[in-house]
Amino acid sequence: MNNRFVINYTPGPTFLHQLSGFTKVFLFIVMTVAIIATYDVRILWPLCIISIAEIVSMKPNWKPIIFMFLFTFFTVTIIGNIMLFVVSPDAGLNNVGTETILWASASGRFYISKEWLWYIYVVWVKRTASFASVMAFALMTTPSEFASGLNKCGLPYKVCTIISLAYRTIPDIANDFVDIRNSMMMRGVELGKKAPVGKRLKNHVTLLVPLIMSSFGKVGNIANAMDLRGYGKNKKRTWYAEHEPTKYDKIVRGITIALGIATIVYILWARIIDPWPAKIWAPFVDKSAIQQVSLEESFFLFRWLKGLFNK
Amino acid sequence: MAEKSLGQKLLGTWNTKTIVAVAIGAALFGVLMVYGGIPVTTNTNLTTAMIIPVVVGAFFGPLPALVAAGVGNVIADLIGGWGMWFDWSIGNGIAAFFVGLLPVYGAYVTEGVFNWKHALIYALCVIVGNGLAFGVVTPIFTTIFYGGDLNVTFIQAIAGSISNIAVELIVGIPLMFILAARSKSRTNLKEEE
Numbered sequence: 001m002n003n004r005f006v007i008n009y010t011p012g013p014t015f016l017h018q019l020s021g022f023t024k025v026f027l028f029i030v031m032t033v034a035i036i037a038t039y040d041v042r043i044l045w046p047l048c049i050i051s052i053a054e055i056v057s058m059k060p061n062w063k064p065i066i067f068m069f070l071f072t073f074f075t076v077t078i079i080g081n082i083m084l085f086v087v088s089p090d091a092g093l094n095n096v097g098t099e100t101i102l103w104a105s106a107s108g109r110f111y112i113s114k115e116w117l118w119y120i121y122v123v124w125v126k127r128t129a130s131f132a133s134v135m136a137f138a139l140m141t142t143p144s145e146f147a148s149g150l151n152k153c154g155l156p157y158k159v160c161t162i163i164s165l166a167y168r169t170i171p172d173i174a175n176d177f178v179d180i181r182n183s184m185m186m187r188g189v190e191l192g193k194k195a196p197v198g199k200r201l202k203n204h205v206t207l208l209v210p211l212i213m214s215s216f217g218k219v220g221n222i223a224n225a226m227d228l229r230g231y232g233k234n235k236k237r238t239w240y241a242e243h244e245p246t247k248y249d250k251i252v253r254g255i256t257i258a259l260g261i262a263t264i265v266y267i268l269w270a271r272i273i274d275p276w277p278a279k280i281w282a283p284f285v286d287k288s289a290i291q292q293v294s295l296e297e298s299f300f301l302f303r304w305l306k307g308l309f310n311k
Numbered sequence: 312m313a314e315k316s317l318g319q320k321l322l323g324t325w326n327t328k329t330i331v332a333v334a335i336g337a338a339l340f341g342v343l344m345v346y347g348g349i350p351v352t353t354n355t356n357l358t359t360a361m362i363i364p365v366v367v368g369a370f371f372g373p374l375p376a377l378v379a380a381g382v383g384n385v386i387a388d389l390i391g392g393w394g395m396w397f398d399w400s401i402g403n404g405i406a407a408f409f410v411g412l413l414p415v416y417g418a419y420v421t422e423g424v425f426n427w428k429h430a431l432i433y434a435l436c437v438i439v440g441n442g443l444a445f446g447v448v449t450p451i452f453t454t455i456f457y458g459g460d461l462n463v464t465f466i467q468a469i470a471g472s473i474s475n476i477a478v479e480l481i482v483g484i485p486l487m488f489i490l491a492a493r494s495k496s497r498t499n500l501k502e503e504e
Contacts, residue, residue, distance in 0.1 A: 007390060036456045080463065088462040095460075138389045158330055162378065165334035166341070166386055173335075173342050204359050205482050208343075209489070212366055215335050222335075223328040231327055299461045 007167065008142050014058050016140045021242050023249045025149030027256045028137040034263040035129050039095075039280045043266065044125045051132035060139050072131060081120050085110065087300075090293075092116035097278030097290030118282050143167030148239030157237045165222075173215055180210050320415045323372030333379045336367040340383025345390055360387075361410075361475045364403075365483045368411020369420035369490065376411025377404045398456055402449035402468075409440020410479060418487070423495025425487045433487070437479045441472040 011017045016024075035047055055065070084091060092115025093099045104111035141149075147164035151157045185191060189203045226232075245253070270276065277290045323329060343360035363383065368376035381404035388396055410433075413420060418429035445468040453464045 083466065084460055084463050087466060088460050091460045091462075134389065158325065159378070162330055162334045162337060162382055163386075165331065166337040166382060169335055169338040170342060170386070170390070173338050174346075177342060177346065208359050208362060208482070209486070212339070212362070215339055216332065216366070216370070219328060219332045219335060223326075223331045226331065227327050232330075299465070301465060 007138060007170075008140075011142055011145070012058065012140075015248065016054060016058055016136075018246070018248070019140070019252055020245055020249050021141070021145030021147075021149035021239070022152040023149075023245070023252050023256070024137065024141050024145060025153060027252065028133065028141075029153070030256050030260045030263065031133045031137075032130075034259065035126065035133060037263060037267050038270070039122055039126065040270070041122055041125055042281070044122070044129050048125060048129035048132055051129060051136045054136040055132060055139060058136075058139050065135060068135075069131065072127075076127065077124055084120065085112070089113070089116060092119050093291075094293045095119050095279045096282050096285060097292075098285050114284070115282065118284075119280060122280050142241065144239065144241035148242040151237070151239065152242065158232070161231075169215075169218075173211070176214055177207075177211055180207055180214075317415070321373055323375045325375075329371050329375055332371055333367065333375045333382075336363050336375075336379035337383035337386060339363050340380055341386035341390060344384065344387035358474075359478060359482070361406075361478045362482055362486065364407030364410050365413075365479060365486070366490070368407070369413045369418070369487060371411075372414050373408045373411040377408040380404050380407030398449050398452035401452055402444040404444075405448055406440045406444035406472075406475065409436045409443070410483075412436050413487075420487055420491045421494050423491045425491035430484050430487070433484065434480055437476055437483070441475050441479075445469075445472040445475070 008017075031047065031051065035044065038044060088094070089111050090099075092113045096115035096118055098115060100114040102112050102114055102117075143164045146167070147160040150163065151160040181191065184203070184207055189206060191200065191203050191207070277287065277292065278285070340360045340363040343363065344358055360383070364376040364380045367379045381400050384396075384400035384403045388400070413429070413433065416429065416432050418425050418433065446465075449468050449471075450461060450464045454461055
């Protein structure tokens with residue numbers, strides 16, 4: 001189980017690892033906002049490539065990353081798109097604004113349009129960019145740097161302590177979890193695929209009670225130890241993990257600020273100054289041909305409610 | 312114990328003990344979300360992690376439960392590596408707030424107080440909280456943040472809330488009785504004059 005973790009607890013040797021916590025957190029926040037803000041593949045691909053370049057530059061252990069990527073790809077993308085095909089084949093029209101049907105079933109209930117394919121492509125790029133930026137951040141940051149960086153961004157330090165402490169206890173909890181699971185399995189509690197879902201859930205619960213008891217049993221000890229060292233006495237707190245910004249920190253912060261300004265300018269430009277009428281930009285769609293679809297028509301619950309009221 | 316005001320009950324007391332407990336709750340939530348789940352549909356798991364906000368809420372109040380679930384979900388996203396889903400983190404936090412309302416309506420589990428009346432209110436809170444969090448809040452944030460299709464998100468949200476409600480009712484209520492019974496046997500000692 002431990003080899004599946006991607007979190008670092010000690011800073012690594014490469015360039016990005018050496019940056020200070022605040023630089024990393026700041027870069028991550030700006031990247032996340034930029035990815036969330038846009039549906040434009042012309043913006044998303046560069047963001048995605050920056051994140052992938054970050055990951056490559058850190059020379060990580062690729063095995064867990066590829067495993068996670070494939071797992072996510074399978075669950076979110078493939079199953080999600082099959083669901084999307086069944087539930088809303090009109091997603092292309094709703095998000096891109098036009099509809100060019102490539103294939104339709106005999107009844108006309110299910111169909112695939114060029115815009116639908118474009119929509120799932122854009123969402124896939126967006127998710128991959130999001131995945132890559134999270135992965136890059138998780139690989140380059142140690143929990144203490146994460147906490148100190150967030151504190152420097154203005155989050156109260158008690159919340160930051162929660163985050164770093166939570167990370168700190170994960171390996172302990174994972175070890176306890178494995179110990180308890182092994183001892184349960186030795187007593188014949190089936191947790192694998194052999195048992196039916198209901199039974200498996202029940203068996204997972206029998207695992208849960210000792211885990212909760214042992215984990216929350218430690219609370220008193222840890223809290224006393226922290227109190228004895230004077231935790232929470234003052235309004236402010238310094239961080240062992242945070243160091244003075246180096247030359248590289250300043251360069252990366254400069255790039256991040258530029259990226260942030262570019263994101264804000266882009267949002268202003270794309271939403272207010274020259275808005276594209278549909279949610280997603282597509283190269284093959286003419287701006288004048290786009291039709292607006294209201295929320296009532298695209299969302300089945302509203303459609304159903306409307307039908308109910310009209311009766 | 313002196314009666315606290317409603318605001319105090321909602322916020323909880325934020326001393327070192329609460330901070331440590333919330334941190335451990337968040338870590339447990341993250342670990343269980345990644346390793347202790349049975350997949351239902353995409354993005355949703357029949358996960359035993361949803362019990363953690365119940366326990367944190369019972370011990371420390373709704374706001375600690377909210378923070379534990381929200382931070383826990385962010386941690387789960389980071390160690391699970393499936394990308395950041397802030398929409399679900401927010402949804403889980405809000406559901407956890409409702410689920411963790413236990414001390415507000417007088418179910419002091421730490422003092423051994425939990426009866427069938429409390430269980431009924433708890434069940435209502437679970438249903439309302441999950442319905443609101445995953446039926447309204449999460450779909451809104453999903454469409455704003457990630458451009459997910461509203462129909463698919465809604466189906467995922469329904470599947471997610473049903474599995475969460477199931478776990479929180481089927482596992483949560485017996486667990487509360489067990490915890491209350493354990494606490495009762497330890498708190499009936501009285502200090503002699």
